[in-house]
Amino acid sequence: MAAIADAGIFVPVKASRGYWASVAHRLIRDPLAMTAAAIVLIIILAAIFAPWVAPADPYKASMIRRLRPVGTPGYLLGADELGRDMLSRLIYGGRLSIFMGVMPVLLAFGIGSGIGIFAGYVGGRINALLMRTIDIFFAFPSVLLAIALSGALGAGITNSIVSLTVVFTPQIARVAEAVTTQIRTRDYVEAARVSGAGPFTIVRVHVLGNVLGPIFVYATSLISVSMILASGLSFLGLGTKPPEPEWGLMLNTLRTAIYNQPLVAALPGLMIFITSLSFNIFSDGLRSAMDVKQ
């Protein structure tokens, strides 16, 4: 049979998988990436269904039950500095922490790809003008830019999301521009243009399909950074305000407890770490499944 196949005779014709189907196929066979995806999914689902999952009210304080250790009956993961149930607050905390981390990347993905694809497609002077403007934002280390903007705008969830969107948009725009410029000069785009396709048709049919994949992979790799930064802003007091449960803010308010209940104090940060690590591992898996070179 092998000999026949090698000779190229009677090779059974099998429909080849589509691109996305083969990416999914490769991804499913990556145990590390799938474990990471499962962890992210569990944390997100727990956050969404928090009222049903959480054992207690995350706002209900009790002065006589302050700073209980992990494993206290009725307080599985202990109680915080105001006697609130840690497990419930960690579950509820996922809502804001993940929202504030993922939103900026989603927004930057929309705006940044728009700018990048436009700049890459039109080329020439407009491209140069847009990309040189974007270069200015690269002159700021991202942590500094995020804190400078949030600091100037003032504390708050919206301001924190706006600041991080401004941080990530130039990064995504640069990747989008690079990929689009590469695609634009390909023969099939040239062929489409010669056969009379308008710019919108070309972008929609020929450019988007080839460009969005790599940009998407890059964007997923930013989620982890975005989560660390968003929680970091809350940690500094620039994100959400007490008594809202949010991992970064909880980490900050529990800083005084590192001598009494070190394990409880470290828990919110552990959640940020696990989530951000899982996003990163999943993004790495997605990259190798899509075979994107950076």
Next chain:
Amino acid sequence: MLLYTLKRILYVTPVALGVSVIVFLLVHIAPGDPLTSIMPIDATAEQQAEMRAAYGFDKPLAVQYGIWLWKVLHADLGNSIATGRPVLADVSRAVGNSLILASVSTLIGFTFGTFFGFVAGYFQNSPLDKIASLLSVIGVSVPHYWLGMVLVIIFSAQLGWLPPTGAGPDGSGNWRPDPEHLRYLILPAITMSVIPMGIISRTVRALVADILAQEFIQALRAKGLSEWGVFKHVVTNAAPTALAVMGLQLGYLLGGSVLVETVFAWPGTGFLLNAAIFQRDLPLLQGTILVLAMFFVFLNLLVDVLQTALDPRIQRS
């Protein structure tokens, strides 16, 4: 080479100007009046206008920018609204402390990062590679402000080996190179080193893997060069890029140290920035960010020029 350097400087000038515009506008995107924090609540409209005129906030934005830039170019970053001290004096003292922390962290990160990167790149897909890759992904995923807290919990609160906060025993604002001050540097430096460690290890792994797959390595082995000899070739080929990444990481750490400096109460620029934000001290905020961003711009320039000088393969066009 000189021409290339001049070209790079020419290219950096508009970027630096753009940075100054953004830093200047920071104060103006701030909600409310920049002077609200120091204005007495019962100030009359007349007094408010007088105050505004005294700080120049009554002029058109473009004129304000011109005046501000002129002063900045003459090394005048204005005075802090909260303390009245010159911003430049505060910032330059803080920059020294931040620079020490960032440099030591970058060195630690570079040492471990290149080690893990080389091991992973040389033994691709082996268990060693898996461990090194895992360590590097942990390095870029860990919230460093939390890692700082964990280290304080372990080495200060539990074991009592190292001091939890500050830059020195006297509680003063300056770090000095003596054994007593060194103890204060250890925890923040380790905390900050995990990010460059992760990034450098990833870069070096990719570099080494790429170099080992090239034909000249095969040729070197074919002509009987020892493995150590081949290794030296790999190092010289990987060095320019690895060193460039290290240089940029130093810039990132210097600008991005706010969180770690806050955790450890390290008297650097991050700590200053934090104070400026919460006292709404806008000249101090503006000045600190400007100095850090400009430092980053020039570090980029320096790395770029040095890398081109070191690596003859880079086209100087």
